[in-house]
Each structure stands twice: as structure tokens, then as C-alpha cells.
Amino acid sequence: MAKARREIKEKLKLIDVVIELVDARLPQSSRNPLIDELAQQKPRLMLLNKADLADPAETERWRAFFKRTGAEVLAINAQTGAGVKNIAPACKTLASALYQKWEQKGMKPRPLRAIILGIPNVGKSTLINRLVNKRQAKVGDRPGVTKQQQWIKVKQELELLDTPGILWPKFDDQEVGLRLAATGAIKDELLDYGDVAAYALRYLAAEYPDLLEARYGIERNSEEDDIVPLFEAIGKKRGCIVRGGLVDFDKTAELILRELRSGTIGKVTLEKAEHEAL
Structure with missing residues (x-):
């Protein structure tokens, strides 16, 4: 660096x-x-x-x-x-x-x-x-x-x-790191897929609920803070199941990030310009 x-x-x-x-x-x-x-x-x-x-x-x-x-x-x-x-x-x-x-x-x-x-x-x-x-x-x-x-x-x-890509050695804002991780700018082996996917899913539920419903056929209660039910619903819809009928959260997290990065979920921007203008 x-x-x-x-x-x-x-x-x-x-x-x-x-x-x-x-x-x-x-x-x-x-x-x-x-x-x-x-x-x-x-x-x-x-x-x-x-x-x-x-x-x-x-x-x-x-x-x-x-x-x-x-x-x-x-x-x-x-x-x-x-x-x-x-x-x-x-x-x-x-x-x-x-x-x-x-x-x-x-x-x-x-x-x-x-x-x-x-x-x-x-x-x-x-x-x-x-x-x-x-x-x-x-x-x-x-x-x-x-x-x-x-x-x-x-x-x-x-x-x-x-020139080689330059990434600053640390993030002053943890959310910046999560956004970068969600799009694949940080090597996957350095990530906790679950944390990053949870961040991405929470953002999508708040800002792009229609895309989630269209892709996964699920609705999100905007007043619900717990992201786990949404994870479980997506996992069940997409067959991310382990023995006993339980949702495989790691596989579900990987699915969400892969479909976010590829644009399969839809056209998504993870930060708003108006927030920078404030």
C-alpha cells in the first residue's frame, strides 16, 4: 500500500x-x-x-x-x-x-x-x-x-x-467496510458472510422491499428489527435446508450476496447521495 x-x-x-x-x-x-x-x-x-x-x-x-x-x-x-x-x-x-x-x-x-x-x-x-x-x-x-x-x-x-488498486488500511466507519464487503471489494476469505449478508438484507428490506418481494416472494415488516425471520424465509424459499428441516444460514448468506453482486436481485445502490449532501 x-x-x-x-x-x-x-x-x-x-x-x-x-x-x-x-x-x-x-x-x-x-x-x-x-x-x-x-x-x-x-x-x-x-x-x-x-x-x-x-x-x-x-x-x-x-x-x-x-x-x-x-x-x-x-x-x-x-x-x-x-x-x-x-x-x-x-x-x-x-x-x-x-x-x-x-x-x-x-x-x-x-x-x-x-x-x-x-x-x-x-x-x-x-x-x-x-x-x-x-x-x-x-x-x-x-x-x-x-x-x-x-x-x-x-x-x-x-x-x-x-496502477494496483489502493485500499486504505482501516475504515473509520464500519458501515463503509460492510458496503465494500457486500459488493466484493474485500476478499471473501476476510469476511464473515453472515454479518455482511445480514447488513445487505437489512438495507434491502428498508430501501428496496419490492425487489425482495419480487425475487424471493416474501414480504418484510418494516417495523421488525430482527432480520432472522427474513433470513429463514429466503432460505426456505430457495431450498437452503440442512438435515432436520432447519435453514442453512451460511448457504443462505452466500446466496444473498451472490445474487446482490450479480444484480439478480435487481438494480441496487447501497448508499444515498442525499446523505452526503447533508
Whole structure:
């Protein structure tokens, strides 16, 4: 972590535009607080990745929120390529002052140099491969696949510096950790599936009860604090049963998280933009 931070600071003097990649399902929690420090005053393009899995209305609210901070914001899906074609034009717009400087000095424009920053498993390697239309960056469905920095050309427009994902060493807010765990940003072997699934299920019951009912055919009493009956109902509906007819809570928890992460439950955003604006 410390080594990656030092390397990024060394490279930033070569960078024209900082591209920050976050998860559209938890845009604030999937930001690394160190990126603001590392990016300094560089023009910033923020990409809300995995927008296909997020609540579209919430994504629009988050776009408006981040634009008020001075960043250019795009909602994308690196997996399918949706919105990716807008990245290079957005970088050019952000670097307009640099182009003017080159023109005034009579210099021929060179490809813009951009750095892609983000926490592990947010989709950086998938995005790069989509941009260059080939498998240049290693891709995996687990955090920490990118191990070292590499420069990658995107046609004649951009030169991208890929970097390993940076995750801060501790969470000041436990709920941030739970949100990240629910989406798979933290390695599964470090999690308690039951705790994370319980958090996700409680949130879904409060914010997306219609999705739960549609997926599992169950209703949730909004005034009920105990999440166990909801766990049991889902386990029974989906056949997560052990000997004696009891619900297998571990299997049920795994099911809930898998279906949340894949979007099978529906389009869900795990934090609200209006809460950040307060």
C-alpha cells in the first residue's frame, strides 16, 4: 500500500488527467480518501462503473453530487463498454487549458497522459481492456489482480497508467467496510458472510422491499428489527435446508450476496447521495 502510494506520487508529475474509478452502487464508500491528496489539483474524471447494477435514479443523483465538487462524471459499464466511448472526449475537455498552452507555444499536441486510480475490484483492468479492445491488463473477479504499474496506449488519444488498486488500511466507519464487503471489494476469505449478508438484507428490506418481494416472494415488516425471520424465509424459499428441516444460514448468506453482486436481485445502490449532501 505504502509502496503503491509512493509510486503514484512520483508518476503524477507526468499526468495530465486523473481518472478515478468508483463503484456506482456505493460511489462514496468505494472512493479512497488518499486519492484527493494524491491527485492534487489535476483535472479529474470520475467514472461510476458497474452502473448497470446500480439504481439509475441514485446514479443520476450521484452524478450531480460529484459534478458539484468540480469533477467531470460519467456513468459506465466497463464489462459491456456502455459509456466507455465518452471517456477520451471527456479527458480532452478537461485538458482544454493544456491544449491551449501547447497551441500558444506552437507545440504539436501529444497524447494525453492519464492515470487510473481506484480501490481493488472496482473494474480498472476491465476498463483498460475495453478501451484498448484487447486483453492487455490482467482481469479477475477478485481484488488485487493488478500487481504493478504499466503504461497502455489507447489509439492515438490517450496513454493510460494502470496502477494496483489502493485500499486504505482501516475504515473509520464500519458501515463503509460492510458496503465494500457486500459488493466484493474485500476478499471473501476476510469476511464473515453472515454479518455482511445480514447488513445487505437489512438495507434491502428498508430501501428496496419490492425487489425482495419480487425475487424471493416474501414480504418484510418494516417495523421488525430482527432480520432472522427474513433470513429463514429466503432460505426456505430457495431450498437452503440442512438435515432436520432447519435453514442453512451460511448457504443462505452466500446466496444473498451472490445474487446482490450479480444484480439478480435487481438494480441496487447501497448508499444515498442525499446523505452526503447533508
